[in-house]
Amino acid sequence: MRAFAVNPANGQAGLEVIEEPGPPSGGQLLLRTLEVGVCGTDREIAGQHYGTPPPGEDRLVIGHEALAEVIDVGPDVRDLQIGDLVVPSVRRPCPHASCSACQAGRQDFCYTGDFTERGIKELNGFMAERIVEDQRYLTPVPAQLRDVGVLVEPLTIAEKALAQIWQVQQRLPWACSIHGEGLPAQGCTALVLGAGPVGILGAMALVESGFHTFVYSREPEGGPRSQLIESFGGVYVSAESVTVDQLPARLNGIDVVYEATGASKLSFDVLAQLGVNGVFVFTGVPGRKHLAEIEAGTLMRNLVLKNQVLFGTVNADAQAFVSAVQRLERMVERWPNVVQLLIAKRWPLDDTARLLSDPPPGVKHVVTLAG
Ligand SMILES: [Zn+2]
Ligand SMILES: [Zn+2]
The missing domain is CATH 3.40.50.720 (NAD(P)-binding Rossmann-like Domain)
Incomplete structure (x- = not known):
């Protein structure tokens, strides 16, 4: 499957063919990535100011603002099913038992700095056609928000x-x-x-x-x-x-x-x-x-x-994702055309490099990975 990766050491960036994720186990879900928003953090990674690949690798799949569709569920998954839309969060807890924030599920307040972040720090991101994620890190998005759900993160x-x-x-x-x-x-x-x-x-x-x-x-x-x-x-x-x-x-x-x-x-x-x-x-x-x-x-x-x-304030907790979905619903109800206008343009995966090096005008540019 196709993905967009950056080598933060030399700034090389481009499309790659990477291994398909395996079938979901336990509380994991297999997701088809629909859309990924591009932001300044992605540009900083491409500009070698930021970003760390997974341990032992030299490339990082970028993308942390995603909307995805569930296409398979592990045996322990509750409350989500095939066809649901979800938004994954970005930060994952540090491994230290002494970090009371991460232990409490509030890795956005991590004390140690040893947290990881999908598409940013030591974990591959969402700019890939399919991804696997644990149910703990997914927030459901109603089908009516299909067009704008990429703005949740x-x-x-x-x-x-x-x-x-x-x-x-x-x-x-x-x-x-x-x-x-x-x-x-x-x-x-x-x-x-x-x-x-x-x-x-x-x-x-x-x-x-x-x-x-x-x-x-x-x-x-x-x-x-x-x-x-x-x-x-x-x-x-x-x-x-x-x-x-x-x-x-x-x-x-x-x-x-x-x-x-x-x-x-x-x-x-x-x-x-x-x-x-x-x-x-x-x-x-x-x-x-x-x-x-x-x-x-x-x-x-x-x-x-x-x-x-x-x-x-940095990053966000699970409740902030739930609140963002609810807020977006109210925003769409109150200003339907305006919310649509925030997404300036949708681009194919092949154009990601251009969005990073030469951002066009407009509030938010989005890469579309699947129809
Ligand atoms: Zn961002
Ligand atoms: Zn921590």
Whole structure:
């Protein structure tokens, strides 16, 4: 069967013919890969910045944003059957009994760093015609989401972040109606930094949660990204027309910042504008050796005097996958055409190399492996 693999040591990337996975045993399922989304992580692997092949191999099959169909089930599989659609998660637990996070099924909070990740770190990914996966790592997707289910994995970043935002903001029971009627974030304002796939999916999840949501990015107002954001009720603010210092006045205060750029200087400049009792969420990964001047005194003063919380978030747990599926269902119901528009184009497996080296414009590009 065909697969797309990268040699992270020399950057060579291409289609390969690899061995078919064997029949599923125990709680495993054999899956036919339908679609795989391509993102910045895949490009970083192809660009030799990231990525580790399985032990003893020199090539890594990439792909971690997949939608697949069950074509065979092992004898111990419960709750899933042939024909079901599923999305696999990415991270697998580390082997250490001392890692209480992995032992609890929360490898997204692994302490040791010895976790593995499909398509990224020491495990082959999903850019292959057929894959085998354990039922523990699969989330079912309703058939109505066949067209957009490939967005579930990138949406889990926002779901894990939102779950933590609610945990933090339970300290403000009078502000967010977490346990009450209506949308949890009614009356709160969120600012998303960046209008890439993570930023746009995050913005949709924030709007859907009731936040008055603004997206701040470089492109001028009125462009395609700005129109897309407005089509789901977000407000686009261009860095060309509003400076970081002007943001609090433009937004009438900032309760939550959802950072999705990896731009360190911009992020800390915006952190200085975060409001009273605000939360700042980092999701982007900047380059290692980036020195930036920041107003450390102001930031620390604000953190204390304004009860601010900042946290970083990576990967996602099983509940975030379930939440992402439910969110996507509501998003499709509310903005059917918009969700479709997030997938700019579908490409055959043969075009994967081009998507990695020369990404075309559009929010999300998807490789189609099977009809
Ligand atoms: Zn990704
Ligand atoms: Zn661990």
